[in-house]
Amino acid sequence: MPLLFLYEGMPKRKNHVSKSALTLKKIFGAIASFLIALGTPLLVVLKLLFSLTIEAGAISLNILAAYFNLILHFLLTINTLLLKATASGRSLLAHFIPRLPKKPLLRRQAKRHPLLAAPPPQKKPLTLPNLARITPRLSLPHPSISLASLASRVSFPAPRPQFLLTISLCFFLLTTFASLQAYLFLTSLPNPHLLTQNTSPVTTKIYDRHGTLLYQFYKDQNRTPIALTNLPPYVSQSVIAIEDKNFYHHPGFDSEAIARAALANSSGTAVQGGSTITQQLIKLKLLTPEKTVIRKIKEVILAFWAERLYTKNQILEMYLNEVPFGGQTYGIEAAAETYFKKPARNLTLAEAALLAALPKAPTTLSPFGSLDKAKERQSSVLNAMVSQNYLTAPEAAQAKSEPLKIAPLETEIKAPHFVMFVKGYLQKKYGPDVLDHGLQVITTLDYPLYESATALLKKGVTAQKYLHVGNGAALITNPKTGEILTMTGSIDYFDSPSDGQVNLTTAERSPGSSIKPLNYALAFERGLLNPSSPIDDIPTAFRVPGQPVYLPQNYDGRFHGRIPARVALGSSYNIPAVKTLEKNGVINFLQFATNLGITSFSDPDRYGLSLTLGGGEVKMTDLATAYSSFANQGEKVDLNPIIQIKNYKGNILESNTSNQFTRRSDSEGGPLATGNSRVLSPRTAFLVSDILADDRARTPAFGPRSNLNIPGHTVSVKTGTTETKRDNWTIGYSFGPDPRLAAVWVGNNDNTPMSPYLESGNTGAAAIWNPIMALLLKDQPNSPIPKPSNLTEVKICALTNTLPCENCPNITTEYFTPGTEPKVACHLIKDDLEKFRSARINRP
Template sequence: LLAQTQNKSTRILDRNGRMLFEIYVDRQYNPVALTSVPKYMVDATLAVEDSSFYGHIGIRPFSMLRAAKATLVDDTLQGGSTITQQLVKNVLLSPERTFGRKLKEIVLALMVERTYTKDKILELYLNNIAYGGTAWGVQSAAQKYFGKDISQIDLAEAGLLAGLPSAPSVYSPFMDKEVAKQRQKIVLDRMTELGFITKEQSDEAFARELVFVLQTEYIRAPHFVNHVQNELIDLYGKRMVYFGGLTIKTTLDLDIQEKVQTIVTDEVEKSGPALNISNGATAVLDAKSGGILAYVGSKDYFSQKDGNFDVLTASRQPGSSIKPVTYALALASGRTPATVIEDSPVSYSAYGQTYSPVNYDGKFHGKVTLRQALANSYNVPAVKLLRSLGVEKMVELGTKMGLTTWQFDNTFGLSVTLGGKEVRPLDLVNVYATLARGGEYAPVAGILSVTDANGFEIYEADGKRAQVVDGGVAYLISHILSDNNARAAAFGYNSELVVPGYTVAVKTGTTDAKRDNWTLGYTPSYVVGVWVGNNDNTPMNPSLASGLSGAAPIWNKIMRSVLDGKQNEPFVIPSTVFVKVDKECQNASEVFLNGTAPKNLCAIKKDDKSERR
């Protein structure tokens, strides 16, 4: 057991083999004697991880029985591990979650208890548990988060550190300070409950503002590196990732990443003060593979003000950028781009409340085609469509297209089509990637290969793909979203949604009170999604104009940069779609799925300006 404390560093590379980050094990692993660890840190760890540590034999049979029962009843593997079991699991065993591995863990835990004293086991545990990033053990954790030797840690700091090991990426103060404080409160409350500290000590420690060390370690594409590390830990376990001497080749293109990061930072700093925008995030995907080419979780990872917070994996409301899901469902249900929808006042009642949707411009536009409704992002037609289609069906389709956090329940209402339900920004970008692939879902990928210390390839990519949207329907959505004439009524002909010389499908979104602003667009090869707003959810300036300011200029610059030097790539018309040209109606044209076109287009053609009110 003592020989298993440290091995080789792990390297994370971009797709071309350039270094993004190296986990320097020797520098980050600093074991200390238990006598050097403050009593507060020991008590906090025992309180939250294993309060009966000094009284059991290495396992807790009743806790294990409860976990086994949950496994049998719910078909989910659960824990029940002691500190001794966690030590064995992290140092001696592979990460798979099976009953065979659990049995080995139990046997080894009993052997460890017979071999070492309780104090020695606790010392080994404190030196061999992951506290987030490259911090392995309490000494490295104290230095990483507070710039202190572990012996100098006080109660408030101990409460935070002790809460990290169960989920370092979730509870890290560099990811979300509020979540970290909530976790600290749980630890302090548990210490109070067990009599380690008084209620007054707990309250005083919780009230104290913690000062963290600015993270300046050498790292490129830091949010992406963290994203990949978390994925690797899920696959191989913390010890393998941090000490296994792995070489990870990722999907990231460092050239694209650095250009995109510069654009986001410069644009937010330039226009942010006037629009009350303090942050921005973007993801660029290879549409065909789902691979991440650029990943910017915030405008400045190293900023002391929430820079480490990764917006791409946070929960944000998508606004109208979610509408393509509704319209894909509508087109799959028999509607066409020429279907006429009445954009007029309407009210719905549910749970004793009345819901009356309004448009972004505060006007109603009379009879509009489905093409006009989606292209101009009119709210009322989208709500009317969803009412006839069914909210649950939209949620089901959104989930299939990539929204991993959606699960239908009674909190989903008609406003979901206007962005009333939160999504992960990275998931939303993948929804658009699904459309770019002609309706085929593929998981977002950050890893190309993983090679172990002996040079063997050990990674098997998730090749799960599924046709979740009909190819013809996906083409119709792309055709509408790339139609600059159709959206001119709302956005004009020269908006930031136009990339001269290129066919690009694009959609904007802005939430109520302007707390989130989005622009997402794609070609058959590239997907770019941009979000701007404030981490604390404060509103942006009311003068922000979707498609003109906020996310759109950033999106435009990024898309131009990505497409620079490349040929225009129009969307390929599938065999299930045809173009109808009506010579008797001034050569009016529209695209339809086979068998859905009306006899003539004059019946649905109208002067949009004359009917607007």
């Protein structure tokens, strides 16, 4: 109000205003513009810093939208403030944007606020004497002065472009551009939250059932994460002492170390690097390795950010699991295993100090290349630990004197065919990249047994070179649980010229007669045959529409007349087997074999009656699965190579124990436990197993003392040989609480035939199967075949499959389901004996 009185007393000159008032308005306007120009981008930068340091999250694009909104408000605010400050009616933008009108804006006198016409400030304070001198000059009496009329009579000239305002606007544009660039730079940085996401490949390890490491799978980096709490204290202390002594005190970067490193680089002097452990972690996990100023700036910013997100120990643990230690070795756990063949938790002080020395120059300091240089660096690490009070001088001296036992560099793979089989299993179940996820796989393989069985296989193949046996394969399982105990796909995995890497336990080969038990099992299951059913082994022509006449021959080139099914299967005669398949039907047999586990019978149109003699190729693993149904009273158990799978964090992904294969005591079966499926009745499974264990039933073909006998043990076994002698098999199994199944194949990878003098059941696969099975059953008590309660033994005449009569020369016992046994006796006369002279089997 005093200022208004002062204005009222001024002379009434047109467009007159005090110069001091105008100058003051200009200064205030420039300052306001400058502050807003500076404050707007600063607000954005502060917002970004707030996001980095407090929220520590991703920078939202909403900030950018808010930023441009602030720019608009700034321009409007400048225009409004200076419009009011000058009361000229002209927009500030009119000085810079030519299209805006330069004349004062129209204003209504009635709505004009009197303060807008405030007079310039007085140089002297307004006192009553001064007011008395001014009052007589006023046109209105003092008590009734009108502010509105005063404002209407005072006008000011329009201001011209001001130098300070121009500078402030330029400064605003510059800071806007700089802020935008800062925003784009910060938003381009990777998020430190990614540090806890395991983006680095982690080694997958395959173990046998006893914990023996079979192999490690990794592409470029062999890494096994380990928790910091599982390491001895001196492991982390040695790393901190040599890499970042101020680790627990800096905010992620060490400005003194950076300056020292920069000075050393400019002078050419080699000193300790300027990167902290946090910076090294950022460089390893989030940034590229090029050496540029921009990357260094990013490294510092991200290190500072990471320290806001994680504790020091979390950062140290991530670093120890990420840092390279030479070659393909990454992380302290993999380094301990590579150089000392022990887990990192068992490292000694001397060993830990040596490993801490390696990250500076892993190749130059590698103990494999230069142990002396590594020892020198180890000494520096121990000295640093003493200077930083982690160790005493005597402790360091003792560690320096400790001899280091560097393990030889090994790339050995144990049980290679099995390991690759497990690899395929994992990739099929968990995806193609699963081997980079750090799985700890405990398998069912018994490595000591594998070594013994493989040695017997190699010995047997070598001993039969004279029979042109060039290769062999062996598979041992527990038919009760499906566990694969050994798998040898060839005698030499590394024999590339002979395709040694081909796993013949999973390759498709002709099974020969080893497929016959499945054929007879189907006939027993359908009630078409029983073990005593007579079958004529005589020359027979089989006619199938659209196919040539089929005239099968027996292995020995002879015909054996009417024989019981027991002898036909036990001695592996071909003509009775073809007749049995004709009864079953090829389509029915294909479906039945598939149910038992044969996966290769895919196209029914490809197969005919020769299928029962090996006319369709199968895998050894499939045949082992099918035979396990006979050993398990009709329950099929799929082969299983896995006991347990854990991820690198220790979480169990898969666990297979024997408990899941618990069986019912009910001989007739019923609902099955998880992991099983019933494919046969216990009756059929028993009958097939009993025939395959009957030495008298196979004596006509193999002799009384063949390699199919394991003295003191009940073993069911079957051979198989192709007509051209390209494949020879023996597969057999035992019984009891801990049974074993062993399958052996011999032949040649190039499919060339073996010698025609190879004698199935005595040479070839049987000569290898016998010592393997004897090894498996050594020191084990004999276990008989478990007999179902719904079978009864009846004495019959083997020649007629009837109750015995006076002239029957071969009276034996056979198993029948109650109600199906013979009801009448035979009526043989002496002339009939000549007719059935070939039936000489007497099974008491």
